[in-house]
Amino acid sequence: MSMSSSNTTPTHIRRIGLRMVGAVIAFTFCVAVLVSSIQIYSAYRTELVDAQKHFVDIEKSYLPSLAAGMWSVDQERVDALLDGMAQLPDVGFIELRDELQQRWTRRHDKYESDLLSRSFSIVHREGDEEFHLGELTVSLMSADIDARTLHTAKSVAITTCITLFSTVFFVLFIVRRWITRHLETMADYAQTLDLNNLDKPLELTRAHSEHPDELGLVVNAINKMRLSIKNDLNKRNHLYQELSVYRNQLERLVTERTIDLEYKSQQLELKSLELIEQNNELDAYAHTVAHDLKQPISTLLGASSLLSNEELHLSAEKNRALVDSIQRSAHKMRSIIDSLLLLSSIRKCEHIALVDVDTQQTANESCNRLQQLIDQQHAKIVMGESWPKVQGHEQWIEEIWVNYLSNALKYGGANPTIELGTETLASGLVKCWVKDSGPGLNEKQQHEIFDKFVRFDPTAADGHGLGLSIVKRITLRLGGEVGYEPAPGGGSIFWFSLKVTDKKISP
Structure with missing residues (x-):
């Protein structure tokens, strides 16, 4: 048989x-x-x-x-x-x-x-x-x-060839799935049959039939032999289940601890980056204070020393000049301190309530604030035609106009003509710009002008190099961008962009 x-x-x-x-x-x-x-x-x-x-x-x-x-x-x-x-x-x-x-x-x-x-x-x-x-x-x-x-056709042809060649492997897979893997399962089960692995009966992963074939008869014979010793292994099965539960709990705890450690590592990394940025800003503040406050303080000390010297008999005109020098130095020191405080307040302000701001009104306010400097420079201010509303903070946006306009007045040449305007971009931002007819910036200055506390002209008496840093920080906090580009025909264009609102203001 x-x-x-x-x-x-x-x-x-x-x-x-x-x-x-x-x-x-x-x-x-x-x-x-x-x-x-x-x-x-x-x-x-x-x-x-x-x-x-x-x-x-x-x-x-x-x-x-x-x-x-x-x-x-x-x-x-x-x-x-x-x-x-x-x-x-x-x-x-x-x-x-x-x-x-x-x-x-x-x-x-x-x-x-x-x-x-x-x-x-x-x-x-x-x-x-x-x-x-x-x-x-x-x-x-x-x-x-x-x-x-043609390339697609070649790829399809290659795919077709691969498919045809795969048929042989598919047939082998079917033969293995229907017959040989069951024989291997029975052989492996018979070889490993002992007191340690009788938890489950021998079962073949296939459809059950009312009339078992030769493979089914072999399976039934092996299972009858297994049933005679199955009861001796109940205790071991129970212990194995408990160990599985403990292992799952341990894996879950390890996963939770790993996630927690990863989160804390990310938080530490963010804090480290924030500290690095704050240290860089502190270095920049120290540099500004050391270099920009040194000159007005020296002027104050010198002028006050001359005024307090009783042995010197200064004329009224000389005394007035020394007092004017003291006042100019004090105003410059106050301007530097106000700028540093503005930078600090911008960094500390975490939640900014954005409102609709009239760009034309803020531009006009900046011109009013700088009217004395405009008259001194004999400058001509040309306002654009379209002035859409933007989302932002009115005081901060006015500060941006003041910084751009004051730079244009100082470095835009003799009797400068300065243009202020806006344009709506396809990206949904409004680009606000100030154009002057000055000498412009070289390539190195263009890359550094918004990143460092620098002046256009380090030998100039006015200015302290914080203006464009304030502009950049304000604009970034309001969700916009800043930039510089040479003006066609000479000069400079300094711009900033903010999100546009639905309403527009007529000039």
């Missing part, structure tokens, strides 16, 4: 294996052909859709700037925009015609024929009037799309 079973079982396994091999190969081939076709077609359609999106990008991002460039006859800007559009993926040919039928073209090296083409009218708007400046024609080429589609 034993020999008969041994001779028939291998034949039965081979028959199942052949049926499974044929079924899997046929199924895999059909699915591979269908999926490959769908993937290639879908990839091609996706490429076409993505290519058409370039038209939308050009219409939204480039046409307004192109119209502005053509209206202002800025040939360099027009060329730069055309070059930018020509660099877009799948753009093969670009043609720009103005109202005088002048043509500008850009052609890609791979361009041979049009895949898709679209024309855009270039219109410039001045109030309610529209001016037609020309027409832009953009043609998409199929060279890159065909190449990407």
